[in-house]
Amino acid sequence: MPDTYDTITPPNPPDNYDRERMEHSRLRLRLLSGTWQTDLEEFLAREIDTSRRMAWGQPDRSKCLFRNIVNQLSVLYDQAPVVSHEDDGAAEELSDQLDRAGLWSQARRLQVITVGLREGLYRLDAVEATEFNSARINVRIVTPDLVYGYGSADEPDLPVKLCEYRQRYTGRGDKGYEWCRDVVSIEDPYNPYYMILTGSEDKEEDLSEQFLGVKGGLRGDAYPYRYADGTPYLPYVLYHAQRSGSSGLFDPYQGSELVDGTLVVATLTSLWRHLVRDCSWPQRWCVGVRPAGGYQTTDVTSNMAYIPTDPASLLNFEATTDKPPQIGQFAPGGDPVALGDAIRAYSADLALDFGISSTDVARVAANPRSGFAIALSNEGVRASQRRSEVDARRGDLDTLNKFAAMWNRLTGANLPESGWQIQYPGLPLSVEERKQRIDEWSKQAELGLASPVDLYMAINTVNRETAIKALELIAMDSGRFNGEVVATSTEPTLTQEYQSESDEPLVVASSEAPASTTALNGAQVTAAQGIVVAVASGQLPRETGINMLSSFFNLPTDQAAAIMGTVGGSFKVTPEE
Numbered sequence: 001m002p003d004t005y006d007t008i009t010p011p012n013p014p015d016n017y018d019r020e021r022m023e024h025s026r027l028r029l030r031l032l033s034g035t036w037q038t039d040l041e042e043f044l045a046r047e048i049d050t051s052r053r054m055a056w057g058q059p060d061r062s063k064c065l066f067r068n069i070v071n072q073l074s075v076l077y078d079q080a081p082v083v084s085h086e087d088d089g090a091a092e093e094l095s096d097q098l099d100r101a102g103l104w105s106q107a108r109r110l111q112v113i114t115v116g117l118r119e120g121l122y123r124l125d126a127v128e129a130t131e132f133n134s135a136r137i138n139v140r141i142v143t144p145d146l147v148y149g150y151g152s153a154d155e156p157d158l159p160v161k162l163c164e165y166r167q168r169y170t171g172r173g174d175k176g177y178e179w180c181r182d183v184v185s186i187e188d189p190y191n192p193y194y195m196i197l198t199g200s201e202d203k204e205e206d207l208s209e210q211f212l213g214v215k216g217g218l219r220g221d222a223y224p225y226r227y228a229d230g231t232p233y234l235p236y237v238l239y240h241a242q243r244s245g246s247s248g249l250f251d252p253y254q255g256s257e258l259v260d261g262t263l264v265v266a267t268l269t270s271l272w273r274h275l276v277r278d279c280s281w282p283q284r285w286c287v288g289v290r291p292a293g294g295y296q297t298t299d300v301t302s303n304m305a306y307i308p309t310d311p312a313s314l315l316n317f318e319a320t321t322d323k324p325p326q327i328g329q330f331a332p333g334g335d336p337v338a339l340g341d342a343i344r345a346y347s348a349d350l351a352l353d354f355g356i357s358s359t360d361v362a363r364v365a366a367n368p369r370s371g372f373a374i375a376l377s378n379e380g381v382r383a384s385q386r387r388s389e390v391d392a393r394r395g396d397l398d399t400l401n402k403f404a405a406m407w408n409r410l411t412g413a414n415l416p417e418s419g420w421q422i423q424y425p426g427l428p429l430s431v432e433e434r435k436q437r438i439d440e441w442s443k444q445a446e447l448g449l450a451s452p453v454d455l456y457m458a459i460n461t462v463n464r465e466t467a468i469k470a471l472e473l474i475a476m477d478s479g480r481f482n483g484e485v486v487a488t489s490t491e492p493t494l495t496q497e498y499q500s501e502s503d504e505p506l507v508v509a510s511s512e513a514p515a516s517t518t519a520l521n522g523a524q525v526t527a528a529q530g531i532v533v534a535v536a537s538g539q540l541p542r543e544t545g546i547n548m549l550s551s552f553f554n555l556p557t558d559q560a561a562a563i564m565g566t567v568g569g570s571f572k573v574t575p576e577e
Contacts, residue, residue, distance in 0.1 A: 010165035010179045018148040021252045025145035031066045043263045060270040066262040070116040077107035079425040119144045122237045126410040161185040192223040192232040239395035261350040288325035472565045535568040542568025
C-alpha cells in the first residue's frame with residue numbers, strides 16, 4: 001500500500017454483524033503480521049493492575065501461538081500444484097499465464113489468510129496491452145475484513161454479490177486517496193452490474209464514470225465478466241478454510257479460542273520472563289539493620305531504605321539498634337519450571353481447538369525442549385494438507401475457470417473454461433522418514449505381504465498407476481543395459497501423479513465424480529503375481545492373463561492391463577529362464 005494511503009480502517013458496513021466480523025478479522029490479521037502489540041497492551045491493562053504491570057516491564061510477544069499454528073497448517077502450496085487438462089496444449093498455455101500472473105507464488109499467503117481468518121479471496125482483473133507491456137491477468141489477494149456481500153439462496157457460502165473496500169486515487173482531499181467500494185453483483189443473471197462508489201451507503205457517491213468510463217457502472221450486456229456461453233461471474237474467488245454451508249459467506253469465529261488464548265499465552269510468557277528475571281531467587285529481609293548505601297524514602301516518618309539487589313550482589317548492612325540484628329530470606333517468588341509446564345499444557349489444549357491432532361499435541365506437551373510453541377510432525381502436516389485439499393481445490397478450480405475465461409475475452413484465445421484438473425504435491429519425505437518406510441515395506445515384501453508396486457508407492461508417495469509405469473521403465477532399463485532387445489514403441493510414459501499420504505491412488509480433482517479405485521490385499525497380490533508369471537513364461541496368452549486379472553479381482557480392464565505391463569508383449573521369458 002503506498003505511503004500516501006490513509007491507513008485508518010474503512011467505513012463501517014451497513015450491517016452490525018459485518019462490522020463486528022471485520023473487526024475480529026483485523027485482530028487475526030494483526031496476529032499474523034506481528035502488529036499486535038497494542039492488542040496485548042490493552043489485554044494486559046484489563047488483566048493486571050497498574051503497579052504489577054509496571055514491574056513486569058516490556059510484554060513478551062516472542063511466542064504468537066496463533067501465527068505459529070496457522071503457518072504450520074498452511075503448507076498446501078509449498079510446491080506449486082500441477083494443472084492439467086485433456087487438452088495438453090491448453091494446460092501448458094494456462095500454466096504459463098498462471099506463472100506470469102504469480103498465482104502460485106501468492107497461493108501460500110492466501111492459504112495463511114484463509115486458515116487464519118477462515119476465508120480469503122482472489123480478485124482477478126484483465127490488463128490491456130500497452131506499448132511497454134503485453135496483456136495479462138492481474139491476481140490480487142483480498143482479505144475478508146474488507147469485504148461484505150450476499151450468498152446464493154441455494155449455496156449460502158457461494159457469493160452472488162460482493163462489496164470490497166479499496167483505497168483509490170480520486171484526486172480529492174489532502175492525500176488524493178479515498179475509501180471506495182467496488183460493487184459487483186450477479187444476483188440477477190440477466191442484469192449483472194459493476195459499480196464503484198464512495199461514502200457510506202446512506203450517503204454514497206457514484207464514481208463509476210471516473211474509473212469505468214460509464215456513469216452508473218457497467219450493467220446488463222456491458223457487464224464484462226462472462227464465460228463463453230454468456231453466463232456472468234464475479235471477478236472474485238472466495239476460499240473457505242472449511243465450507244460453512246448454511247451459515248453464510250463467512251465463518252469468522254471458528255477457532256476463536258486460539259485467538260483469545262494467544263493473548264493469554266503472551267500474558268503468561270510475560271509473567272514467566274518477569275519471574276525468571278526478578279522473582280526466581282529468594283527474597284531477602286532484615287530487622288535491626290539496613291543496607292549501606294540505600295536511599296531513604298520521601299516519607300521521613302518511615303525508617304525504610306532501599307537498594308537495588310541482584311543474585312550476584314554482595315550487600316553491606318548497618319545496625320540501626322543495639323539489639324542483635326535478624327537477617328533471613330523468603331522462598332522464591334515463583335517456580336519458572338512449573339509455570340513453563342503450565343504454559344505448555346495450556347497451549348496444547350488450545351491447539352486441539354484449532355484442529356491439531358492429539359498425537360502432535362501430546363508429543364509437544366511432553367517435550368519441555370519444544371518451548372511454548374506447538375511443533376507439528378511431518379505426519380501432522382500431511383494430515384492437515386489432506387484436510388485442506390477439498391476446499392482449496394474448489395476455490396482453485398473456480399480460479400482456473402475464471403482466469404481462462406478472462407484471458408479468452410482479453411486476447412481472443414480459446415482456452416477451455418471448464419474441465420481443469422489440479423494435483424497437489426505432498427510434503428516430501430525426510431531422509432529419516434524415507435529410510436523408515438523402506439525398512440517397513442521391505443520387510444512386508446520379504447514376507448509376501450506387499451508387492452514392488454506397494455513398495456514404490458510407499459517410498460515415493462505416488463499413486464498405483466504411476467508406480468506401475470515407473471517399475472516398467474526400471475525393468476526396461478535393466479533389460480536394455482543387460483543386452484536385451486526392448487521395443488521402444490511400447491515404452492510407457494511416466495507422468496508423476498501425486499498421492500496425498502495414503503496408499504490409495506490419488507483421486508484427481510475435477511468437477512466430475514472421482515473414478516473408483518481398487519487395491520489388492522496381500523493374498524490377492526500373490527495370486528496376481530502368479531498370473532503375471534504364467535503369462536511371462538508362455539503358459540498363458542497375454543489377453544487371457546489380463547481377462548483373469550480383471551475377472552478374478554474385479555479390476556477395470558485398463559488397470560488389469562497396467563498391472564500386466566509389457567509382460568507377454570515385449571517382455572517374455574523362456575522356459576529355461
